[in-house]
Amino acid sequence: MIPPFRQLLFTLLTSVYLSEPAKAEPPLITAEDLRKIAPFAKESYIHDIIDSRENLEAHGINTRLRMAHFLAQVMTETGGLKSLEQSGLDIAADPDLARDSDVALAAALAFWSRNAINKAADSHDRLKVRVLVNGPAANGFAQSKAWFNKIWNEALRDRELLGFEANGDLVPTLGSQDVASFDEILEETGFLDPASLALENAGNARRESILAFQRENGLRETGELDLATEDALLDPLQWRHRQAGPDDTALLNLLHRDATVRIDLKTGAVIVRSASGFEASSGRVTATAGGPSTAPSATSTEPSEQLAALLAMATPIYPEYAPVGDFNENPPSGVVQYGVIGDDDRFAATLEFDPLSHPFSSTVYILFKNKYGEEKSCTGAMVAPKAVLTAAHCIHSGTVKGAPYSDFVVVPGWVGGSINFGDCKALSAQVMGGWLAATSHTELHESDLGLIKLDCEIGKETGWFAMRALGEEEVGLEITVQGYASDRDPRAMQWLSKDWIREMQARKGFHRADTYGGTSGAPIYVSADNKTLVGIHTNTYFGLEEPWKSNNGFSPLTPERLAIISDWIDK
Structure with missing residues (x-):
């Protein structure tokens, strides 16, 4: 009879040597995924991300939604893993960041954790994520949305089939949003009049704006969002130089959640009023x-x-x-x-x-x-x-960028x-100050209230x-x-x-x-x-x-x- 201890040891050894080897967990993102998402990326940058799997997990970037948001910001800051010179990192103070992309990635992960950005990512609050990365002006927001859509649609949406968490039905990212994001970029860069998209020839208006952008940037004039044009539109040079304008800065200084904003619906002029005199x-x-x-x-x-x-x-x-x-x-x-x-x-x-x-x-x-x-x-x-x-969202699109x-x-x-x-027409409107001051979706939904003043007393x-x-x-x-x-x-x-x-x-x-x-x-x-x-x-x-x-x-x-x-x- 085999003693109990030896029996246990025999069982453990046979389970180790005779059973099938444990299968490795599938990666959340692969090098092939990154090449598909960012076809002009540097191979060394791709490998640094793939080799940082343990570090990514250590910083809690272990779900599809968190990974999509993290990569969207990395892509926005580096122009699709092409250059750290435009990444927003303080390269002048630390030249090693420009030479060593793994050092830059470690710095980005530390920044991500220090600012608790996973929480905003879990809520799929794209505005809050961008504000935490870029500041209240949220420059590059349109580019970050375009990158998120590419990452989710081309790589992470179907990862549920590999055993990753199932929340795809709650991430409302549709293919049509890709076009909308690039329309927004073309508008911000001055190549597209948004009103032209409501006309019957909206397709022609979009094509003409793309042609104009391609012409000015020395690209082949196709009138289509080809890879080279997408790459140029997503380049940080398109947004890095922009800062909040003087009007936006003044608004941000005046606005707070309990202020009120009066909007002249004839001219679009905005006046901020303090709520200090209101008695509940x-x-x-x-x-x-x-x-x-x-x-x-x-x-x-x-x-x-x-x-x-x-x-x-x-x-x-x-x-x-x-x-x-x-x-x-x-x-x-x-x-x-x-x-x-x-x-x-x-x-x-x-x-x-x-x-x-x-x-x-x-x-x-x-x-x-x-x-x-x-x-x-x-x-x-x-x-x-x-x-x-x-x-309020029936009056104004929200935030100072709206x-x-x-x-x-x-x-x-x-x-x-x-x-x-x-029927009546509208003369002016009022919304809660938080509707324009918002830097997150949470702040928007807490301030979604407004009033329209009519040109007749139909009441x-x-x-x-x-x-x-x-x-x-x-x-x-x-x-x-x-x-x-x-x-x-x-x-x-x-x-x-x-x-x-x-x-x-x-x-x-x-x-x-x-x-x-x-x-x-x-x-x-x-x-x-x-x-x-x-x-x-x-x-x-x-x-x-x-x-x-x-x-x-x-x-x-x-x-x-x-x-x-x-x-x-x-x-």
């Missing part, structure tokens, strides 16, 4: 419903040909912090379609309300043009005779083929919502979301869905009422009385963490915000 109301109800005491005697008319044309062209606008994912292939668990969670329980608001009465008459369709001249749509809520509360929208047309109570109250005919502050203890309050969803026919119809407040944070609330594109800016009101506004719908589920990934979001009305809104209305 301690009461629940700070504004009562208003308008005619009886149902208005509106005259129903058909929309003009111009309005009908705008409606036909309009597509929804989405906030950059919650981009639309490709959910047709890999929908998140429980999601039917964008903004719809579980069974779609939306129904036409005309089944519950008279289109000539509140809240139908006080809910408005907002049409406007983005910077590319494309017709876009949102929803809003009348809160005074000539004031509409909506989402721009206000234009050519606003506001139509209250539009239903099918009937315009019951006419005297339609009526307007009462407003009150929400308390964090009001989780469970039954609410209704009512707006102009873009996926239903007729387009000019309000659709509503009911739920309750699932979670409250200081500047964000969450619900699971079903929504769709076009519902951005829609009123969220108390279901018990159908007239008290407590928030503005802003976004659908997004990201990798709760409560974001399982709930739709809204900007709640707080005592501080009600004081600011009151000031907006008065001014």
